[in-house]
Amino acid sequence: MPDSSARRIGIALTERQKIAWLRLIRSDNVGPATFRDLINHCGSAENALAMLPELxxxxxxTRAIRIASASEAERELEIARRQNAQFIGIGEPDYPPALRQIEAAPPLVAAKGDLSTATRPSVGIVGSRNxxxxxxxxxxxxxxxxxxxxxAITSxxxxxxxxxxxxxxxxxxxxxVLAGGLDRPYPPENFSLLDEITAGSGLAVSEMPFGWEPRARDFPRRNRLISGISLGLVVVEAAERSGSLITARLAADFGRLVFAVPGSPLDPRCHGTNGLLKQGAIVTTGASDVxxxxxxxxxxDRFQNTVIEEPGRGSTLLPPDDDDRTRIxxxxxxxxxxxDDIIRHTGVAAASVYLILLELDLAGRLHRHPGGMVSLAMED
Structure with missing residues (x-):
């Protein structure tokens, strides 16, 4: 049996830092990976906000980057308070520990309910809607x-x-884990279930802004969080090409254990789970297997903090010269x-490569892909 006591590892953000973090992640062209690079380069979210236009x-x-205002961030924090929710930063004690270590972990998640549940070891369970x-x-x-x-059970x-x-x-x-904002749960028939979860010893989490209506493309992002929070993922009745199989693939990419429940080969709802078993998932016929x-x-305790502000640090790296930028x-x-292939191919110093990629990303000229891969965005 795991030690289910909450492990509060981390440093709490001040209100000023949280506003800056929220402004940064809500600004144009700033996703989780870019956020992390900005903190590493600039030392703090406040420094990063000041440098966004130049970068x-x-x-x-060719146009000014939209930077979320302080009033927008303060308004979202106030909405969270009215909802009895709060934002948790990746370096704070109540952030789900295992989630910290996934690629492009969200720097902030909105959470409502019993925060101690987030710091417990978790098992994910997903499967067919039908x-x-x-x-x-x-x-x-x-x-x-x-x-x-x-x-804790995550789904x-x-x-x-x-x-x-x-x-x-x-x-x-x-x-x-919600695909939309905490105030926009889906599907409607589970509204009362969500209320039961957050009123008791459970927790609701989302990386999306309050008021965000979930779209089809938001559900894979939700699936990433389910896989990242969980140490292992149990898949029950998943059809081929289902969202549950996406979650299972992400779990495997994150180094999580994937468990699959065998089912009848005549039931289309079991084709995905049986396929997972052929690919090496752990056969699961009871909780003892998990x-x-x-x-x-x-x-x-092995999941330590990964984004820590050092406000006085900043970067001493001079802007890359035009020749290096052209080569990249x-x-x-x-x-x-x-x-790494870019660094080897161009011979440009690694620090300069990362900075040039950050500049291109903020300009909307770079796409980031799983596994740390990048590509050039096609111009309209």
Whole structure:
């Protein structure tokens, strides 16, 4: 059984820092990976905000970059307070520990409910929205037994398997990850379930702004968070080309254990899970399969902070010269390449390469891909 006591590792952001972080992540062309690079280069979110116009212009932007205002950030913080929610920074004690270590982890998540649940080891459970009675009962049994063993149960609040897992772990602690803002849950029939989760020992989290209506492309982002928060992911009744298989692939990419429940080859809802088993997922016929495999991995102390502000630091690196910038841009194409390959191919110093890529990113001229790959954005 894991030690389910909360591990509060980290440094709390001041109100001023949180406003700056929120402004930075809500500004144009600043995603999680760019946010991290900006903190590393500038030392703090406040420094980064001041440097955004210059960095964007050096990257070739022909128009001023939109920077979220302090009043916009303060308004979002006030909405969170009215919703009995709050924003948690990646370096703060209540940020989900395992989520810190995934590629491009969100620098801020909005959270509502029992924050101690976020710091416990977690098992993710996902599966078909159109679940069978047997599948829903099995998911509930896994959730109940893993919850009693000290794990929080993480899922996506969808109908079917997700809802069954959440309901079975209401008493022991469950985390609902939303694709939209915390005030825009989906689907509507699970509104009351979300209320039960946040009123008890559970938690709702989202990386999207309040008021954000979930779109189809937001659900893969939600799936990344489910995989990142969880130490292992159990897939129950997943069809081929389903969102659950995307979640499973992300979990494997993050080094998480993937568990799959075998099903009838005649049931299309089991084609995805049976395929996962062929690819090496752990055969799961009961909670003991999950608990035994996760037991050696449940020490969350290994997930340390990854983004720490050093406001007085800033960068002493001089702006790259035009020749270096030209070499980097010439080496890029619409085909994703590894940054290490760019460094080797161009002979430009690594620090300068990263800074030039940051400039291009802020100018909207760079695409980032999984695995740290980058490509040149095609001009309109």
């Amino acid at each position: 964007s212009a050096r990257g070739g932007s 679940a069978s009675i047997a599948g829903a009962k099995f998911a509930a049994a896994i959730a109940r037994d893993c919850g009693r063993a000290g794990y 996506g609040l969808a109908r079917g398997i997700d809802a069954a897992a959440h309901r079975a772990s209401l008493d022991t602690g469950t985390i609902a 608990l035994d495999a996760l037991a050696p991995l449940s020490d969350l 841009i010439s080496a890029l194409s619409p085909t994703p390449v590894d940054i």
